[in-house]
Amino acid sequence: MADVLDEVIVRAIERAAFGGEHGRREFVRAVGATTAAAVLASVFPMQAARALAQDKAGPPEKKDLKIGFIPITCATPIIMAEPMGFYKKQGLNVNVVKASSWAMIRDLSINGETDATHMLSPMPLAISMGVGSQSVPYVMPAVENINGQAITLHIKHKGVTTAAEMKGFKFGVPFDYSMHNFLLRYVLAEGGVDPDKDVQIRAVPPPEMVANLRAGNLDGYLGPDPFNQRAVFEGAGFIWMLSKDIWPGHPCCAFAAKREFAEKMPNTFKAVLAAIIDATQYAHDTTHRKEIAAAIAPRNFLNQPVEVVEQVLTGVYPDGLGATKTVPDRIDFDPFPYQSMAVWILTQMKRWGYVKTDVTYKKIAEEVFLASACRDALRASGARAPESNSVKHTFVLGGKSKVFDPDKPEDYIKSFAIKRA
Amino acid sequence: MGRDRLRVVCYSLVIGVALLGIWQASVAGNAPGKGLPGPAAVARAAGEMLANPFYNNGPNDKGIGLQLLASLGRLAVGYAVASLVAIALGVVLGLSPALYRAVNPYIQILKPISPLAWMPLFLYTIRDSGWAAVLVIFMSSLWPTLANTAFGVVNIKRDYLHVAAILQLSWWRRLMQVILPAAAPAIVAGLRISIGSAWVAIVAAEMLIGGTGIGYFVWNEWNNLALTSVIFAIIAIGLIGVLLDAGLGRLSRRLAWSE
Numbered sequence: 001m002a003d004v005l006d007e008v009i010v011r012a013i014e015r016a017a018f019g020g021e022h023g024r025r026e027f028v029r030a031v032g033a034t035t036a037a038a039v040l041a042s043v044f045p046m047q048a049a050r051a052l053a054q055d056k057a058g059p060p061e062k063k064d065l066k067i068g069f070i071p072i073t074c075a076t077p078i079i080m081a082e083p084m085g086f087y088k089k090q091g092l093n094v095n096v097v098k099a100s101s102w103a104m105i106r107d108l109s110i111n112g113e114t115d116a117t118h119m120l121s122p123m124p125l126a127i128s129m130g131v132g133s134q135s136v137p138y139v140m141p142a143v144e145n146i147n148g149q150a151i152t153l154h155i156k157h158k159g160v161t162t163a164a165e166m167k168g169f170k171f172g173v174p175f176d177y178s179m180h181n182f183l184l185r186y187v188l189a190e191g192g193v194d195p196d197k198d199v200q201i202r203a204v205p206p207p208e209m210v211a212n213l214r215a216g217n218l219d220g221y222l223g224p225d226p227f228n229q230r231a232v233f234e235g236a237g238f239i240w241m242l243s244k245d246i247w248p249g250h251p252c253c254a255f256a257a258k259r260e261f262a263e264k265m266p267n268t269f270k271a272v273l274a275a276i277i278d279a280t281q282y283a284h285d286t287t288h289r290k291e292i293a294a295a296i297a298p299r300n301f302l303n304q305p306v307e308v309v310e311q312v313l314t315g316v317y318p319d320g321l322g323a324t325k326t327v328p329d330r331i332d333f334d335p336f337p338y339q340s341m342a343v344w345i346l347t348q349m350k351r352w353g354y355v356k357t358d359v360t361y362k363k364i365a366e367e368v369f370l371a372s373a374c375r376d377a378l379r380a381s382g383a384r385a386p387e388s389n390s391v392k393h394t395f396v397l398g399g400k401s402k403v404f405d406p407d408k409p410e411d412y413i414k415s416f417a418i419k420r421a
Numbered sequence: 422m423g424r425d426r427l428r429v430v431c432y433s434l435v436i437g438v439a440l441l442g443i444w445q446a447s448v449a450g451n452a453p454g455k456g457l458p459g460p461a462a463v464a465r466a467a468g469e470m471l472a473n474p475f476y477n478n479g480p481n482d483k484g485i486g487l488q489l490l491a492s493l494g495r496l497a498v499g500y501a502v503a504s505l506v507a508i509a510l511g512v513v514l515g516l517s518p519a520l521y522r523a524v525n526p527y528i529q530i531l532k533p534i535s536p537l538a539w540m541p542l543f544l545y546t547i548r549d550s551g552w553a554a555v556l557v558i559f560m561s562s563l564w565p566t567l568a569n570t571a572f573g574v575v576n577i578k579r580d581y582l583h584v585a586a587i588l589q590l591s592w593w594r595r596l597m598q599v600i601l602p603a604a605a606p607a608i609v610a611g612l613r614i615s616i617g618s619a620w621v622a623i624v625a626a627e628m629l630i631g632g633t634g635i636g637y638f639v640w641n642e643w644n645n646l647a648l649t650s651v652i653f654a655i656i657a658i659g660l661i662g663v664l665l666d667a668g669l670g671r672l673s674r675r676l677a678w679s680e
């Protein structure tokens with residue numbers, strides 16, 4: 001997106017400098033495109049022109065939008081932006097539409113019944129690659145939440161302390177292409193449990209997890225909140241491990257749209273991204289969490305007791321075993337889609353055999369995780385943004401730190417004992 | 422007759438009260454708000470929902486009346502189209518035994534498929550969740566009417582058709598004045614089975630696609646484990662089913678004939 005815009009701006013300036021398209025072509029032919037741009041940049045503040053062009057987005061091409069969501073706290077910024085007026089502030093009239101499952105979210109979005117959508121961060125990658133879906137190019141300009149998931153076990157397993165004791169368990173995850181699935185597999189495999197052979201992992205829509213746990217249909221799940229906390233509230237389960245104790249700051253859910261939408265309606269795309277970024281920044285501030293819990297708990301949105309949503313968002317919660325925990329970063333909101341996160345997700349898709357062919361990690365990550373679009377939006381809103389699109393990530397499972405280097409994805413996969421690749 | 426009727430009503434009431442009593446007794450030990458809700462809690466929830474059945478708080482929160490209307494709307498469209506197609510096809514097959522035998526294997530294969538199994542295919546091809554749900558209704562109400570119509574037409578007395586032929590009636594008059602009236606009881610019996618299976622399918626379809634409808638309502642309340650609402654919705658679904666069936670029952674009595 002940003003690159004396309006860049007090119008348009010550079011061309012426009014070149015045309016102006018050389019007296020129209022003809023003069024521009026003459027000059028470019030004589031000295032080559034890179035030199036032409038460099039020569040111009042030396043006399044003309046290209047960066048400033050870019051910034052200016054990006055700040056002055058025109059009015060949105062389309063004002064009435066539908067954005068799909070699954071009723072989980074991961075979608076907090078997407079949901080709260082409606083009742084709390086973040087979309088309105090950008091001149092948009094957005095209806096957030098509740099969907100029943102991730103497959104439905106995917107189909108609603110691909111079919112164009114929603115304009116943009118809440119997704120699990122591996123989904124836009126998988127859909128763009130045509131894995132587990134028809135191939136449709138997607139872009140993901142913002143992560144919704146970081147952390148905020150948990151492994152919840154049935155109350156009858158309260159003596160379980162290690163992954164090794166979970167052999168034979170039936171687990172639920174929201175979707176195959178989810179951080180939940182990959183993190184659960186990571187935890188199990190690190191504990192010596194083969195997630196494909198020693199346990200059963202099945203896709204269960206988040207809202208149906210508590211009922212299944214209660215019925216003994218599942219022994220546990222790595223699921224999104226409020227359904228971990230809801231299981232505690234119902235006395236059906238307890239929180240065994242927070243996902244932030246696996247990979248602190250891991251991405252979870254995301255805001256995504258078809259690439260087609262971003263390209264055909266750049267102003268709308270920018271406006272809705274600005275609203276999401278604003279809402280995410282607002283949710284990041286822990287002093288706002290109670291207010292947000294009250295805004296998103298009603299039937300129209302999460303349809304959960306406000307008490308449970310508050311326990312999740314404030315991080316002061318009963319763990320189901322009698323203790324009350326205080327973990328302020330149990331869930332946090334940070335929109336920046338590091339491309340290294342995408343590379344990690346792709347390594348896991350490869351590791352577990354969801355992708356059998358060679359993966360062009362960096363290329364896919366850059367195409368889908370729009371780090372620069374997010375950076376621009378963050379800066380436009382006056383917030384600070386990371387300089388780098390890609391960083392190393394540190395896993396802390398079991399108190400041991402393990403670093404993921406996005407520049408060596410194949411080596412990373414090879415380093416695991418249990419894998420399908 | 423009058424006394425018989427009175428006795429039946431009495432039995433019915435006794436059974437109803439007994440069921441409610443067993444239900445209430447089985448949940449009496451639960452702490453308030455925990456476990457399966459009893460009839461009193463459900464009645465309270467029903468009272469609240471019926472007090473304002475048509476409220477509209479945006480796309481994800483509408484009153485039970487609006488949800489039921491949404492479901493009935495889908496049902497009406499899917500069922501009407503399916504009935505027209507099924508009756509037309511049924512008449513053609515009934516009049517042409519060879520064609521009937523040729524097509525029958527396919528009907529037998531398609532008939533036992535749960536209409537919900539079509540859903541992913543419909544979503545992929547027609548790319549609209551609302552119409553996909555309508556098509557599910559279409560699939561679920563097609564087969565009983567089709568089979569019954571064909572059966573009814575096959576079993577029309579040959580004499581009627583012969584008389585029609587002798588009188589040299591146009592095919593349209595033959596259809597409207599001989600074939601359809603003669604086969605009407607069988608057709609209506611098929612329609613009655615169809616509307617039942619369509620109503621069964623709509624709830625499940627709406628639980629899958631979300632959005633609006635009584636099925637979505639059940640799913641949304643299930644999210645919140647709000648069982649009082651779920652039980653009330655179940656009862657509402659049952660009552661509407663009875664009304665739909667009674668309507669067609671009435672039609673079938675009007676169309677009944679004997680020689």
